[in-house]
Amino acid sequence: xxxxxxxxxxxxxxxxxxxxxxxxxxxxxxxxxxxxxxxxxxxxxxxxxxxxxxxxxxxxxxxxxxxxxxxxxxxxxxxxxxxxxxxxxxxxxxxxxxxxxxxxxxxxxxxxxxxxxxxxxxxxxxxxxxxxxxxxxxxxxxxxxxxxxxxxxxxxxxxxxxxx
Amino acid sequence: xxxxxxxxxxxxxxxxxxxxxxxxxxxxxxxxxxxxxxxxxxxxxxxxxxxxxxxxxxxxxxxxxxxxxxxxxxxxxxxxxxxxxxxxxxxxxxxxxxxxxxxxxxxxxxxxxxxxxxxxxxxxxxxxxxxxxxxxxxxxxxxxxxxxxxxxxxxxxxxxxxx
Numbered sequence: 001x002x003x004x005x006x007x008x009x010x011x012x013x014x015x016x017x018x019x020x021x022x023x024x025x026x027x028x029x030x031x032x033x034x035x036x037x038x039x040x041x042x043x044x045x046x047x048x049x050x051x052x053x054x055x056x057x058x059x060x061x062x063x064x065x066x067x068x069x070x071x072x073x074x075x076x077x078x079x080x081x082x083x084x085x086x087x088x089x090x091x092x093x094x095x096x097x098x099x100x101x102x103x104x105x106x107x108x109x110x111x112x113x114x115x116x117x118x119x120x121x122x123x124x125x126x127x128x129x130x131x132x133x134x135x136x137x138x139x140x141x142x143x144x145x146x147x148x149x150x151x152x153x154x155x156x157x158x159x160x161x162x163x164x
Numbered sequence: 165x166x167x168x169x170x171x172x173x174x175x176x177x178x179x180x181x182x183x184x185x186x187x188x189x190x191x192x193x194x195x196x197x198x199x200x201x202x203x204x205x206x207x208x209x210x211x212x213x214x215x216x217x218x219x220x221x222x223x224x225x226x227x228x229x230x231x232x233x234x235x236x237x238x239x240x241x242x243x244x245x246x247x248x249x250x251x252x253x254x255x256x257x258x259x260x261x262x263x264x265x266x267x268x269x270x271x272x273x274x275x276x277x278x279x280x281x282x283x284x285x286x287x288x289x290x291x292x293x294x295x296x297x298x299x300x301x302x303x304x305x306x307x308x309x310x311x312x313x314x315x316x317x318x319x320x321x322x323x324x325x326x327x
Contacts, residue, residue, distance in 0.1 A: 021180060050203075050204060050207075054207075108262060109257070109261055109265075111225075139270060140207075140208075141208070141215040141266055143214075152220050153219060154219040154262055
């Protein structure tokens with residue numbers, strides 16, 4: 001009687017330890033899974049900025065054309081002036097395209113000295129955005145065409161997005 | 165019988181530890197490369213070369229595409245105040261400011277190469293190269309553009325991004 005009780009106690013102890021191990025494993029797995037989901041969410045947010053940069057690169061309002069054929073990866077500096085003027089007149093119109101972002105161009109190399117090395121196209125990032133957890137910038141090398149000078153410069157399209 | 169049971173118990177414990185280790189290796193030690201990173205690097209390489217080849221240089225009104233072709237053809241054109249040979253001028257200008265202000269500033273590891281293929285041996289003949297500083301990379305994402313030269317056959321401009 002006494003021996004069988006001890007045996008039963010042993011079995012219960014083994015099962016108890018087994019469940020502790022299973023619970024520990026589950027907690028470990030849940031932690032890892034939670035981290036992976038957070039990473040995935042962050043990745044989706046990063047993708048937003050890249051998507052937007054791609055969209056801007058292919059926007060007819062900004063893209064260079066040669067004989068009415070769009071030139072890939074090229075932005076027309078005169079079209080930038082038109083977009084800036086239009087965005088000032090009708091801020092809501094371009095908000096639908098750009099969203100709450102800051103879009104600009106840095107000129108890296110130009111054969112003919114440009115009037116300015118940094119061109120602001122749209123929006124400003126809110127420095128005092130209390131809900132924003134981070135600011136992300138997507139950089140895309142592009143060619144900037146100046147129809148007046150007839151020259152192509154090497155520039156970087158910068159798209160800044162504030163993420164909540 | 166008792167010894168067999170103990171061995172079985174031991175086998176279960178080892179199995180649990182093995183499964184746990186597999187999880188640790190899968191999730192912690194082997195973080196997988198996301199498709200986004202793949203796409204970003206490939207797209208960045210493509211955009212950089214595409215923009216570079218269209219850019220006009222300060223040398224004789226030629227674009228970088230023309231400069232690289234002239235370099236491959238062995239042109240005697242000289243560029244800049246120091247009258248650098250076309251290859252030196254192209255290599256120096258592509259390195260600084262173009263790549264220094266972009267890929268270097270964004271802390272990417274990359275290799276930029278321009279080469280032709282020998283028609284007899286099919287070997288690559290390097291025109292100029294900007295190799296990776298430590299020379300080692302596990303996985304390259306690259307963009308390669310062919311340019312037709314007058315005398316040197318097809319030239320390739322390649323940007324390989326590490327990551």
